[in-house]
Amino acid sequence: MKKGFTLIELLVVVLIIGILSAVALPQYQVAVAKARFATMQPIVTALVQAQDIYHMENGFYSSSFSDLSIDPPGGGTIRPDSSGDGENIDYKGFYCRLHNVNTNSVSVYCSGKYGYYRVEIGANNEHKRYCVVTTELNNADVFEKMCKSLGGVKDSGRSSAEWIFYRLP
Numbered sequence: 001m002k003k004g005f006t007l008i009e010l011l012v013v014v015l016i017i018g019i020l021s022a023v024a025l026p027q028y029q030v031a032v033a034k035a036r037f038a039t040m041q042p043i044v045t046a047l048v049q050a051q052d053i054y055h056m057e058n059g060f061y062s063s064s065f066s067d068l069s070i071d072p073p074g075g076g077t078i079r080p081d082s083s084g085d086g087e088n089i090d091y092k093g094f095y096c097r098l099h100n101v102n103t104n105s106v107s108v109y110c111s112g113k114y115g116y117y118r119v120e121i122g123a124n125n126e127h128k129r130y131c132v133v134t135t136e137l138n139n140a141d142v143f144e145k146m147c148k149s150l151g152g153v154k155d156s157g158r159s160s161a162e163w164i165f166y167r168l169p
Contacts, residue, residue: 029139033115033146037131039074040094040110040117046073047089047096047108048119048127061106061121063098065089115143129168135161 050068055061062068065078065087072078076089076096089096094112101107109118109132116132131147133140144164152166159165 026142026145029142030145030149033142034149036093036112037115037117037146037150040096040112040115043074043076043089043091043096044108044110044117044119046070048121051098051106051108051121052125055121055125060103061101063101063106065098115146130155130158131166131168133164133166135164140164 047065047068047070050070051061054068063086065072072089074091076091078087079090080086081088081097086098091110094110096108096110099107099109105120105122107118107120109116111117116134118130118132120128120130122128131143131150131152133143133147137143144166147164147166147168150166151169155165155167
């Protein structure tokens with residue numbers, strides 16, 4: 001009598017492994033995106049706090065990272081934007097930027113291939129936090145799941161065909 005596995009047994013094992021990987025891969029992608037997104041959050045928080053301090057000292061928000069009273073958090077490097085419009089803080093895999101700066105409001109955001117984290121500081125020092133997904137990405141559904149898993153609620157008033165905004169708690 002020969003010992004070993006039959007072809008049917010091997011095919012069943014391969015089928016089971018295939019089914020398990022098909023179920024696990026999407027969850028793994030969301031977990032990886034969530035971990036990478038989480039690296040942006042403390043950096044944006046530090047930049048928002050620096051903007052709050054700058055606003056208290058000067059009565060308006062800064063349009064330049066160089067004006068803020070901190071070095072780039074997380075070891076980033078301040079560089080001029082390639083378009084010549086403002087500055088970026090470059091990190092490995094993503095960058096941060098100031099946007100829509102005026103005397104009453106500013107947006108601080110970090111963006112990379114795994115998502116877009118944005119905090120808007122507005123009137124009454126209100127901080128609105130968003131997880132933003134661009135629909136042009138191949139795996140936009142993964143990032144939508146990530147935003148929802150972070151407690152994000154879709155902000156239909158802000159979303160468009162190109163961008164989907166999820167308001168974070």
